Amino acid sequence: MSADDETTPDVEPTDGVEIDTATDDKEDSAAAEIDEAADSADSSPAARRRLSAIPLIPVALVLGLLAAGGLAGWLYFTQLRPDAQTDDAVAQSAVNAARDGTVALLSYKPDTLDRDFAAAKSHLTGDFRNYYDQFTKQVVTPAAQTKGVTTTAQVVGAAASELHPNSAVVLVFVDQATASKERPDPAMASSSVLVSLTKVHGDWLIIKFDPI
Amino acid sequence: MADTGNEPQDSAKAKADALALAEQAEAEAAEAEALAAAARARALAIKLRREAQAMADEEAVESAGDTSEAPEATETVETAEAPAPTDTAEPEPARRRLRAPNLAVALTIAAVAAICALLGVSGWMAWHHHDVVQERQRAAAYTAAARQGVINLTSLDFNKAKEGVQRVLDSATGEFRDDFQRRAEDFESVVKDSKAVTEGSVAATAVESMNNDSAVVLVLANERVTNIAGAKDQPRTFRFRVSVVHDGDQLKVSKVEFVL
Numbered sequence: 001m002s003a004d005d006e007t008t009p010d011v012e013p014t015d016g017v018e019i020d021t022a023t024d025d026k027e028d029s030a031a032a033e034i035d036e037a038a039d040s041a042d043s044s045p046a047a048r049r050r051l052s053a054i055p056l057i058p059v060a061l062v063l064g065l066l067a068a069g070g071l072a073g074w075l076y077f078t079q080l081r082p083d084a085q086t087d088d089a090v091a092q093s094a095v096n097a098a099r100d101g102t103v104a105l106l107s108y109k110p111d112t113l114d115r116d117f118a119a120a121k122s123h124l125t126g127d128f129r130n131y132y133d134q135f136t137k138q139v140v141t142p143a144a145q146t147k148g149v150t151t152t153a154q155v156v157g158a159a160a161s162e163l164h165p166n167s168a169v170v171l172v173f174v175d176q177a178t179a180s181k182e183r184p185d186p187a188m189a190s191s192s193v194l195v196s197l198t199k200v201h202g203d204w205l206i207i208k209f210d211p212i
Numbered sequence: 213m214a215d216t217g218n219e220p221q222d223s224a225k226a227k228a229d230a231l232a233l234a235e236q237a238e239a240e241a242a243e244a245e246a247l248a249a250a251a252r253a254r255a256l257a258i259k260l261r262r263e264a265q266a267m268a269d270e271e272a273v274e275s276a277g278d279t280s281e282a283p284e285a286t287e288t289v290e291t292a293e294a295p296a297p298t299d300t301a302e303p304e305p306a307r308r309r310l311r312a313p314n315l316a317v318a319l320t321i322a323a324v325a326a327i328c329a330l331l332g333v334s335g336w337m338a339w340h341h342h343d344v345v346q347e348r349q350r351a352a353a354y355t356a357a358a359r360q361g362v363i364n365l366t367s368l369d370f371n372k373a374k375e376g377v378q379r380v381l382d383s384a385t386g387e388f389r390d391d392f393q394r395r396a397e398d399f400e401s402v403v404k405d406s407k408a409v410t411e412g413s414v415a416a417t418a419v420e421s422m423n424n425d426s427a428v429v430l431v432l433a434n435e436r437v438t439n440i441a442g443a444k445d446q447p448r449t450f451r452f453r454v455s456v457v458h459d460g461d462q463l464k465v466s467k468v469e470f471v472l
Contacts, residue, residue: 159418
C-alpha cells in the first residue's frame with residue numbers, strides 16, 4: 001500500500017508533465033495552423049485540396065480553347081477579312097467608281113460648267129481634288145466659255161490593275177469627243193488612264209489620275 | 213517494555229501514516245496544480261483556435277472544416293491524437309462532388325465543342341484563303357501570258373521576220389492563231405519591205421474578267437518603230453483586249469482585239 005502510495009504521487013506529476021507537453025504540442029500545432037491559415041501555404045490541407053481540384057483536363061481544355069480561338073482570330077484578321085476586302089465585288093465597285101469618276105472628270109458643257117465640275121469633284125479626294133478645283137476654275141472654265149468647248153468622255157475598257165483593302169489602281173481606256181465653236185465636228189481622242197482610288201468612308205474616291 | 217516497545221512502534225506507524233498522508237496531500241496538491249495547468253493550456257489552445265478561426269478569412273467551406281475541428285480538439289488534447297478532420301470533412305466534398313460532375317461534364321462538352329467549332333472555322337478560313345491565293349496566282353499567270361503575247365506581237369525585226377512571226381504563232385492558239393497564220397506571209401513581207409524594227413513594251417495590265425480556264429486582260433502597250441518611211445524610234449501606243457486560254461499545260465493568246 002505504502003509502496004503503491006509512494007509510487008503514485010511520483011507517477012501523477014509526470015502525468016501532469018505529459019499533459020503539459022501534450023498541450024504544448026497542441027499549442028505549437030495550433031500556432032502553426034494559424035500561420036498556415038494566414039499564409040494559405042501549399043502544405044495546408046485546404047490548399048492541397050485546391051491543388052488537386054485543378055486537374056489536367058480543364059487546364060488542357062482552357063489552353064486548347066485559347067489556342068483555337070487565337071488561330072481563328074489570326075486567320076480572320078490576316079486572311080479572311082483582307083480577302084473579303086479585295087474580292088470580285090470590291091474590284092467591281094472600284095472599277096465602277098473609276099469609270100464614273102473618269103467620265104465626270106472629262107465631260108463638260110459650256111452651259112453647265114459649274115455643275116459639271118462640282119459633280120466631278122464629288123468623285124475626288126486629297127490633293128488631286130484641290131488641283132482639279134484650281135485647274136478647272138483658272139484654266140478650263142475661261143477656255144471652255146470663250147471657245148464653247150463641249151467634251152464627252154466614254155470609257156471603252158476598265159479593269160482593276162491593283163487592289164488592296166483600302167486602295168486600288170484601275171486601268172481605264174477612254175475615248176473623248178471634243179467639239180467647239182470653231183470645230184463643231186467632234187474630234188476623237190483615245191487615251192489611257194491609271195486611276196488611283198482610295199476608300200473614304202466606304203466609298204472609292206479618286207486620289208490620282210495619271211494619263212499614260 | 214512491550215508498551216513502550218509498542219508505543220514507539222505505534223508512534224512510528226502513526227508517524228509513517230502521517231508522513232504518507234502528508235505526502236499524499238502534497239501529491240494531490242501537485243495533481244490539482246497539474247490539472248489546473250492542463251486546463252489553462254486547454255483554454256489557451258481553444259482561445260488560439262478561435263483567434264485563428266477569426267483571423268483566417270477563408271471560404272465558408274474551409275472555415276466550416278476548422279470549426280468542426282475546434283470543439284473536437286478539447287478532447288484530442290488529452291488523448292494526444294492528431295486532429296482527424298476526415299470524419300467531418302468527408303460529407304463536404306461528397307456533396308460538392310455530387311453537383312460538380314454535372315457542371316464539369318457540361319463545361320467539358322462545351323469546351324470541346326467550342327474548340328471543334330473554332331478549328332472548323334479556322335480550317336474553312338485557311339481553305340478559303342488557299343482558294344483566293346490560287347486565284348491570284350491564276351490571274352498573275354494569265355496576265356503574264358497576255359503580256360508576253362503582246363510583246364511578241366509588237367516586237368518584230370525585219371532581219372528576223374520569220375522568227376518573229378513564229379514566236380507570235382507559238383504563243384497563240386485558237387481563233388487568233390488561225391487568223392495570224394493566214395496573214396503570216398503578208399505580215400512578214402510588210403515587215404521586210406518596210407525594214408521595220410519595232411520594240412514593244414507593256415505599260416499597264418489589268419484583268420477584266422476571269423474564270424477557271426480563261427481570262428480577258430486589258431493591256432496597254434507602247435511600241436517604238438523604226439522603218440524605211442523615216443520613223444526613228446517613233447512611239448506608238450496600243451490598247452489591247454487580250455483573251456488568254458489554257459492550251460494543254462500552257463496559257464496562250466486566243467484573241468487580240470484593238471480597243472479603238
